[in-house]
Amino acid sequence: MGNDAVDVTIFGKQYSLLAGTNDEDYITNLASIVDTKMKELSSHLPDTSFSGIAILACLNIADELSSMKKDTAKDMKKLDELITFLIDDIDLRIKEKNA
Numbered sequence: 001m002g003n004d005a006v007d008v009t010i011f012g013k014q015y016s017l018l019a020g021t022n023d024e025d026y027i028t029n030l031a032s033i034v035d036t037k038m039k040e041l042s043s044h045l046p047d048t049s050f051s052g053i054a055i056l057a058c059l060n061i062a063d064e065l066s067s068m069k070k071d072t073a074k075d076m077k078k079l080d081e082l083i084t085f086l087i088d089d090i091d092l093r094i095k096e097k098n099a
Contacts, residue, residue: 006027008035
């Protein structure tokens with residue numbers, strides 16, 4: 001898509017965002033995630049300002065991202081341990097077969 005602008009609506013406000021190297025659907029999906037989170041928070045905190053809702057949405061999304069990164073790191077560590085175990089097991093079986 002290049003440097004084309006993508007028009008999105010987040011929490012009732014229009015924004016024109018540069019897509020950069022991303023396609024329009026990707027940008028639209030990101031905007032939808034932010035919009036949904038802001039609407040969700042607003043329904044629980046109706047007296048909170050727009051900027052307050054925006055900051056809380058950012059914090060919630062950042063928390064979700066951080067949790068996913070931690071989970072991914074744990075999964076990668078388990079996978080690395082499993083691969084190491086399998087390599088060691090294969091090496092042992094090869095040595096036993098050749099002995």
